[in-house]
Amino acid sequence: MATSRPAGTSPCPSCRQPRAAGKYLCGDCWSALPGPARTALNRRGNRATALHRLQELHRQLAAGVPLTRIEISP
Ligand SMILES: [Zn+2]
Numbered sequence: 001m002a003t004s005r006p007a008g009t010s011p012c013p014s015c016r017q018p019r020a021a022g023k024y025l026c027g028d029c030w031s032a033l034p035g036p037a038r039t040a041l042n043r044r045g046n047r048a049t050a051l052h053r054l055q056e057l058h059r060q061l062a063a064g065v066p067l068t069r070i071e072i073s074p
Contacts, residue, residue, distance in 0.1 A: 014061050024057060032067040040072035 012019040012026035019026040024041055025033070033041075041053055053072050060070045 013058060014067060024054060029067055033070055034068060036074070037070050037072045040074050043074075 009018065009021050011017060012029055014025055014029040017026045017028070023030065030038065037057075041057065043053075044050075056072050057070065
């Protein structure tokens with residue numbers, strides 16, 4: 001049973017395209033993020049700080065900040 005949109009995978013919060021499970025954004029949007037933002041989002045930390053960074057990302061997306069201008073706390 002092949003499916004292009006596996007159940008349980010939410011779309012990219014930026015462009016609404018399907019994204020890979022476990023990723024914050026689809027590949028196109030991820031590659032548009034500034035390097036420092038990607039580094040911060042990839043950093044392994046405790047759940048609270050990881051969640052905080054994800055909320056920073058979502059807040060900026062909701063505010064209409066362009067992907068190339070998004071900043072995430074290190
Ligand atoms: Zn996207």
